[in-house]
Amino acid sequence: xxxxxxxxxxxxxxxxxxxxxxxxxxxxxxxxxxxxxxxxxxxxxxxxxxxxxxxxxxxxxxxxxx
Amino acid sequence: xxxxxxxxxxxxxxxxxxxxxxxxxxxxxxxxxxxxxxxxxxxxxxxxxxxxxxxxxxxxxxxxxxxxxxxxxxxxxxxxxxxxxxxxxxxxxxxxxxxxxxxxxxxxxxxxxxxxxxxxxxxxxxxxxxxxxxxxxxxxxxxxxxxxxxxxxxxxxxxxxxxxxxxxxxxxxxxxxxxxxxxxxxxxxxxxxxxxxxxxxxxxxxxxxxxxxxxxxxxxxxxxxxxxxxxxxxx
Numbered sequence: 001x002x003x004x005x006x007x008x009x010x011x012x013x014x015x016x017x018x019x020x021x022x023x024x025x026x027x028x029x030x031x032x033x034x035x036x037x038x039x040x041x042x043x044x045x046x047x048x049x050x051x052x053x054x055x056x057x058x059x060x061x062x063x064x065x066x
Numbered sequence: 067x068x069x070x071x072x073x074x075x076x077x078x079x080x081x082x083x084x085x086x087x088x089x090x091x092x093x094x095x096x097x098x099x100x101x102x103x104x105x106x107x108x109x110x111x112x113x114x115x116x117x118x119x120x121x122x123x124x125x126x127x128x129x130x131x132x133x134x135x136x137x138x139x140x141x142x143x144x145x146x147x148x149x150x151x152x153x154x155x156x157x158x159x160x161x162x163x164x165x166x167x168x169x170x171x172x173x174x175x176x177x178x179x180x181x182x183x184x185x186x187x188x189x190x191x192x193x194x195x196x197x198x199x200x201x202x203x204x205x206x207x208x209x210x211x212x213x214x215x216x217x218x219x220x221x222x223x224x225x226x227x228x229x230x231x232x233x234x235x236x237x238x239x240x241x242x243x244x245x246x247x248x249x250x251x252x253x254x255x256x257x258x259x260x261x262x263x264x265x266x267x268x269x270x271x272x273x274x275x276x277x278x279x280x281x282x283x284x285x286x287x288x289x290x291x292x293x294x295x296x297x298x299x300x301x
Contacts, residue, residue: 005162008136008177012170052145054165055172060140 001032001053009037012057016041026051079121079143090263090271094256098184098211099127101253101295105209106180109133117168117183117200122148122161124184129157136178138166168196176205183210188230198245201300208247208298212238214254214291238296247298254291 009018016039023035037046037053047054054061102124106114110132119125119137121144129135129152139145145163152161166172168186181204183196190196200208215232235252242249256263257278263271 001162001164002159005136005164008174009164009172010174012167012172015172015174049142050146051149052142052163052165054142055167056140056165057167057170060167 001048001051002030003032005053006037009053009055011039011042011044011046012055013044014039014041018046023048074141074143076143079141079147090266090268090275091260092268093271093275094260094263095123097255098295099124101211101255102182102184102209103127103131105251105295105297106182106207107131112179113177115171115173115178115181115203117181117196118186118189119148119163120144120185122151122163124182125161125163126151126155126157129161130155133160133180135161136173137161137163138168138171139163140165140167169199171199171203173203175202178204180204180207180209182208186210187233188213190231193231193233194241194244197241197247201245201247204300206300208300209296211293211295214294233294235294238294242296242298246301248301249296249298251297253295254293255295256292259292 003020006018006020010016011018018037019040020032021036021038023032025031026033031051032048033051035048037048037055038044039046044058106112106128109128112133114128114133114135116125116128116135116137119139120141122137125135125137125148137145137148139148142165145165148163149158152158152163164172168183168190169192181200183200187193187196187210197208197210212233213230215234215237239249263275266274
């Protein structure tokens with residue numbers, strides 16, 4: 001994902017802003033390939049995996065029954 | 067969500083495009099793309115969100131026509147294919163993908179101009195909740211399709227791996243009223259259901275399709291059509 005996406009993303013649970021932590025960029029420096037998005041309100045953490053942010057709420061992530 | 071597990075398997079994602087869009091599937095693909103473009107163009111500088119974007123066949127096309135696009139899906143495997151498609155098409159700078167739940171979208175109110183959801187509502191267990199969440203993030207337009215209850219689709223529906231929900235016209239009208247959406251246009255098509263198109267050879271697909279089109283133009287066709295494309299506006 002590009003950093004500009006952060007401007008529109010919000011927490012799926014309470015719609016508050018997200019903060020980027022531990023960001024790793026690709027070689028060109030314009031894509032975030034990994035990191036964590038943290039809700040500034042509830043503290044819920046959303047991982048960026050292989051360049052794709054995972055904004056699935058906790059109850060829908062891997063390992064939780066569909 | 068019925069399709070949740072089936073659509074997320076890696077092997078399903080890898081074979082998905084081949085399976086869906088070979089042979090008769092190409093006819094469906096072209097028709098769906100036309101339905102989407104007719105509803106949402108002009109696209110220059112529009113903000114567009116696609117729900118359940120899968121491997122990105124619509125998002126890539128929409129970004130290519132000048133919109134800023136976000137594609138949301140539940141499946142990481144499908145989205146990786148989407149990223150590759152976007153890169154190949156040279157539209158990565160205006161197309162972003164993310165995983166998310168269509169019922170709890172990670173976007174602020176009214177952010178997008180247009181929100182689309184193709185081949186989504188047949189998998190929705192609570193269509194009203196999904197539609198009102200789409201409406202929340204749209205300031206102008208929502209476009210989606212439904213498979214129709216009174217059509218040939220109902221005959222083979224039970225055999226599909228992902229399950230499928232069929233809608234009558236009046237059910238959709240009620241949904242639109244409940245979610246405060248105004249109907250701008252609805253188009254019906256495909257008397258012969260998608261499943262048949264995908265399983266027959268190209269030559270045959272084209273000739274069946276031309277018969278399908280002729281019947282589809284008559285009033286009878288409207289009631290038999292297996293798919294409807296809905297173009298709606300936020301009130």
